[in-house]
Amino acid sequence: MRAKVIDRAEVLKIVDLLRKDYEVLAPFCGRGRDTFFDIVTDENRDQIQIHVPNPYYPPKRFVLPHIERLLKIEQHDHTLRVEPTYDEEPRAIFGIRSCDVAGIYHLDRFYLGGKFRDIYYEKRRKNLFLVNMVCTDPELDIDEECFCVCADTGPAARDHFDLQLMDLGAEFMVVAGSARGEALLAHPLFKNGTAEHLEKRRRILEEARGHFKKANSWFAATIRYMTQDRILEKTWEEVGHRCLECGGCTYVCPACTCFSVTDRQVGPGEIERIRLWDSCALGGFTRMAGGFNPRRAVHDRRNRRFFRKLAHYFIQRELSMACVGCGRCVAVCHGDVGMPSVVEMIRRATAANEKHEPVTNA
Numbered sequence: 001m002r003a004k005v006i007d008r009a010e011v012l013k014i015v016d017l018l019r020k021d022y023e024v025l026a027p028f029c030g031r032g033r034d035t036f037f038d039i040v041t042d043e044n045r046d047q048i049q050i051h052v053p054n055p056y057y058p059p060k061r062f063v064l065p066h067i068e069r070l071l072k073i074e075q076h077d078h079t080l081r082v083e084p085t086y087d088e089e090p091r092a093i094f095g096i097r098s099c100d101v102a103g104i105y106h107l108d109r110f111y112l113g114g115k116f117r118d119i120y121y122e123k124r125r126k127n128l129f130l131v132n133m134v135c136t137d138p139e140l141d142i143d144e145e146c147f148c149v150c151a152d153t154g155p156a157a158r159d160h161f162d163l164q165l166m167d168l169g170a171e172f173m174v175v176a177g178s179a180r181g182e183a184l185l186a187h188p189l190f191k192n193g194t195a196e197h198l199e200k201r202r203r204i205l206e207e208a209r210g211h212f213k214k215a216n217s218w219f220a221a222t223i224r225y226m227t228q229d230r231i232l233e234k235t236w237e238e239v240g241h242r243c244l245e246c247g248g249c250t251y252v253c254p255a256c257t258c259f260s261v262t263d264r265q266v267g268p269g270e271i272e273r274i275r276l277w278d279s280c281a282l283g284g285f286t287r288m289a290g291g292f293n294p295r296r297a298v299h300d301r302r303n304r305r306f307f308r309k310l311a312h313y314f315i316q317r318e319l320s321m322a323c324v325g326c327g328r329c330v331a332v333c334h335g336d337v338g339m340p341s342v343v344e345m346i347r348r349a350t351a352a353n354e355k356h357e358p359v360t361n362a
């Protein structure tokens, strides 16, 4: 990757360049902690936030919408007309954080990496341009809950973006991660970086890593216990007792992939088939057509969430954990059973049960 730089005062000109070819989404501030991605317009362009707490509503929705129409079905005079609905709008996300870049890569593996490719996802994804912003501001970018350093996804993404920006003070370092990014870097806005720029980048990144508070997740031990089926039932029951089945953790998660498909009537003789995010936290997730629910107990569904995210089988299949360390589930969970808490509960309970600590004969 060749390092280029752009003056601080010019950085939003990247958005202007992208707007010629893409609908551009960028982060904005609402009230208090509220932040969100929105479409950039002439009116709001100057309010784009470079350093900002990561929005809780993840940008994965621009490639996998919360709710989307898959098919339109019309019935006229005993004939059926079925028409798929594809969204091929070229979009660019400016300022996407490294954890969310890793989240989209995880979705890529799930929706495109197997035997069957999801054509709805594929059409959106191939037209998506990602401008990753490295999290360096300890006050604004790095939340209490962030632990990308443990998930090995940040604070600077190593791949799966088109362009990456990092704040060096008077300038931003810019690197390309794809041919499309390289093509954009040929623009005269960008100047060649020097060895001093690289050294500054290294120093800022090292300092940023020191600001992560939740940098002590015991993923390695938990993955091993999970894969070897060594986790006690009573640990899952404890997680289940604390879960209020609100579904929040799954809806904010950039790496959750589950969806449901249903049909709804939208007019006389007109039906649409929609896909919407689903959540393993909700009772209906595992309920079968006849009403029987093989996973009625909350803990029976909660353990699937963590198994799906951390068991070796899935990591091998998708080449990454289905947790990218964004910390959103920590922030939204009423019962304190976000990812790092559960990982720690598992580690403690399993270690205590298996008596890892030495004991005396007395």
Ligand code: SF4
Pocket (backbone or CB within 6 Å): 242, 243, 244, 245, 246, 247, 248, 249, 250, 281, 332, 333, 334, 335, 336, 337, 338
């Ligand atoms: S956010 Fe917490 S309480 Fe809500 S479903 Fe997830 S684990 Fe349960």
Ligand code: SF4
Pocket (backbone or CB within 6 Å): 249, 252, 253, 254, 255, 256, 309, 322, 323, 324, 325, 326, 327, 328, 329, 330, 338, 339
């Ligand atoms: S499990 Fe929690 S911390 Fe991990 S990616 Fe999902 S929301 Fe973020």
